[in-house]
Amino acid sequence: MLELSNIHKTFNQGTIDEKVLFSDFNLTINDGDFVGVIGSNGSGKTTMLNIVAGDMPIDSGSVKLDGVEIGKLKNYKRAAKIGRVFQNPSMGTCPSMTIWENMSIADNKGKSFGLSFGLNRKRKDFYRSQLELLGMGLEDRLNTQAGSLSGGQRQALALIMATMIRPDLLLLDEHTAALDPKSSDTVMMLTEKIVREKKITTLMVTHNLRHAVEYGTRTIMMHDGNAIIDVSGAEKDGMTINDYLKVFNEISIECGN
Amino acid sequence: MIDIASIAIGILEQGFIYGIMAMGVYITYTILDFPDLSVDGTFPLGIAVSFVMINSGLNPWLALIAAFAAGGIAGSFTGFLNVKLKIRNLLCGILTMTALYSINYSIVGKASDFLSMDAVTIFSQTSPIFGGALAPFSKLIVIAVIAIIAKLALDWYLRTKSGFLLRSVGDNEGLVITLAKNPGTIKIIGLAISNGLVALAGAVYCQYGKSFNVSSGTGTVVMGLAAVIIGATVFRKIKFVKVTTGVIFGMIVYKACISIALAAGLRSQDTNLMITILFVLTLVLNEFVFKKKKAGVKKDA
Numbered sequence: 001m002l003e004l005s006n007i008h009k010t011f012n013q014g015t016i017d018e019k020v021l022f023s024d025f026n027l028t029i030n031d032g033d034f035v036g037v038i039g040s041n042g043s044g045k046t047t048m049l050n051i052v053a054g055d056m057p058i059d060s061g062s063v064k065l066d067g068v069e070i071g072k073l074k075n076y077k078r079a080a081k082i083g084r085v086f087q088n089p090s091m092g093t094c095p096s097m098t099i100w101e102n103m104s105i106a107d108n109k110g111k112s113f114g115l116s117f118g119l120n121r122k123r124k125d126f127y128r129s130q131l132e133l134l135g136m137g138l139e140d141r142l143n144t145q146a147g148s149l150s151g152g153q154r155q156a157l158a159l160i161m162a163t164m165i166r167p168d169l170l171l172l173d174e175h176t177a178a179l180d181p182k183s184s185d186t187v188m189m190l191t192e193k194i195v196r197e198k199k200i201t202t203l204m205v206t207h208n209l210r211h212a213v214e215y216g217t218r219t220i221m222m223h224d225g226n227a228i229i230d231v232s233g234a235e236k237d238g239m240t241i242n243d244y245l246k247v248f249n250e251i252s253i254e255c256g257n
Numbered sequence: 258m259i260d261i262a263s264i265a266i267g268i269l270e271q272g273f274i275y276g277i278m279a280m281g282v283y284i285t286y287t288i289l290d291f292p293d294l295s296v297d298g299t300f301p302l303g304i305a306v307s308f309v310m311i312n313s314g315l316n317p318w319l320a321l322i323a324a325f326a327a328g329g330i331a332g333s334f335t336g337f338l339n340v341k342l343k344i345r346n347l348l349c350g351i352l353t354m355t356a357l358y359s360i361n362y363s364i365v366g367k368a369s370d371f372l373s374m375d376a377v378t379i380f381s382q383t384s385p386i387f388g389g390a391l392a393p394f395s396k397l398i399v400i401a402v403i404a405i406i407a408k409l410a411l412d413w414y415l416r417t418k419s420g421f422l423l424r425s426v427g428d429n430e431g432l433v434i435t436l437a438k439n440p441g442t443i444k445i446i447g448l449a450i451s452n453g454l455v456a457l458a459g460a461v462y463c464q465y466g467k468s469f470n471v472s473s474g475t476g477t478v479v480m481g482l483a484a485v486i487i488g489a490t491v492f493r494k495i496k497f498v499k500v501t502t503g504v505i506f507g508m509i510v511y512k513a514c515i516s517i518a519l520a521a522g523l524r525s526q527d528t529n530l531m532i533t534i535l536f537v538l539t540l541v542l543n544e545f546v547f548k549k550k551k552a553g554v555k556k557d558a
Contacts, residue, residue, distance in 0.1 A: 097428065
């Protein structure tokens with residue numbers, strides 16, 4: 001369970017550009033929730049993700065994961081329990097290392113990185129079977145450098161790597177935004193499959209309203225540092241893209257856009 | 258003929274010694290993407306440590322190990338400045354290099370000195386093994402064996418889990434964070450190994466040349482970079498040749514070029530200018546030949 005309580009965050013404090021983004025923001029994500037977060041630019045959705053991951057300090061408030069306060073921990077320490085896939089496909093893999101090497105390091109997360117052999121030979125067949133599920137032919141290219149894969153292939157690999165050791169929380173930061181429509185759908189379907197099979201609590205920021213509608217168990221729309229829509233269950237299933245768009249447009253008119 | 262043969266042996270000897278140093282530069286420049294100038298200080302640090310130990314009659318092999326350790330400490334200091342004190346990487350190397358100038362001077366106690374001709378070195382200890390036809394190659398064999406051991410050890414390390422992390426840090430620091438590892442610590446380890454190798458090369462050089470000069474480190478990093486780039490561009494093309502092997506070959510090619518230029522009448526005071534011109538040329542070539550292949554990677558990075 002992820003609990004954000006009384007989060008305060010102001011950018012450029014004390015300058016003419018001062019912007020209060022979060023003032024007393026609260027959000028609770030229950031175990032097993034697959035939350036799609038939508039909202040316009042500057043609404044705070046990516047900032048929220050960065051606050052959870054520890055890439056951005058907060059002014060005050062608390063971030064708890066499974067009851068443990070993580071708000072003061074460094075990003076790499078929080079990562080022990082958090083998996084993450086970024087918008088940029090090259091962020092999730094090591095380009096100069098092979099697929100096999102990439103999967104081996106991901107598989108070793110949480111264990112010691114000592115002087116034993118880096119390449120995991122025992123699990124080769126397992127890696128192959130994981131790649132087979134993608135239907136991208138990567139299972140026969142274990143010795144190919146990740147840098148020579150296409151964006152969609154790399155993002156699929158990044159997703160497998162981020163969830164190889166089941167994280168308590170998975171953060172997806174517009175992870176399909178940089179892909180072409182077909183790859184974007186493939187990666188999204190893969191996401192759904194992994195999240196459901198491994199029962200991973202997931203927070204997914206997306207600009208794709210259709211993805212937010214079609215996937216996930218809960219949808220949140222952010223605006224000016226607040227969750228102005230927060231629907232789940234039957235209520236979420238009843239919402240269409242147009243319902244979200246209507247709210248979007250209302251906000252835009254308010255803002256004078 | 259004998260003259261040419263002895264020149265060739267000299268080139269190989271120096272190529273292997275500086276090749277060990279170039280592998281250190283390969284770790285920082287290529288793997289860590291950290292332009293580390295400490296090298297200009299850690300090479301003479303290795304010389305200084307080795308010099309003092311040989312002078313006091315200590316085991317010459319122990320001197321190599323001590324030099325490696327001293328280089329490791331100096332490298333960690335560069336890493337500490339960058340990672341913990343958040344000083345820019347280029348400046349960190351310059352600071353360490355500058356500090357080492359004084360430290361190297363203090364270690365030996367003067368700006369330049371010679372070892373006595375009968376000092377016990379790794380070469381004097383091993384030369385009785387090589388008799389007859391092998392005698393002219395005795396130094397070369399010892400140097401080559403040390404360089405190859407260093408190369409194999411580095412190859413091995415880069416294939417361990419810890420080595421995988423080192424490669425990831427330069428490649429994609431963000432990924433290392435998601436693996437719940439502190440990229441700063443790994444960077445410090447990488448800089449330590451790199452400068453350890455550089456100081457080891459210095460220690461071998463000291464016993465080979467039997468002299469110490471506080472300014473002998475000037476230009477070391479440029480030489481190392483040249484070898485790394487020659488190794489990466491020329492020898493990388495050949496399959497089954499490891500980059501580390503390429504880097505040592507790169508240094509031999511480099512040393513050969515300098516020897517040829519000197520033999521062709523280049524004044525030794527002009528070599529630095531020549532090196533710079535050659536270096537720029539290789540970099541430009543590298544940009545067109547080598548980077549093109551990686552264009553797909555860099556585009557969306």
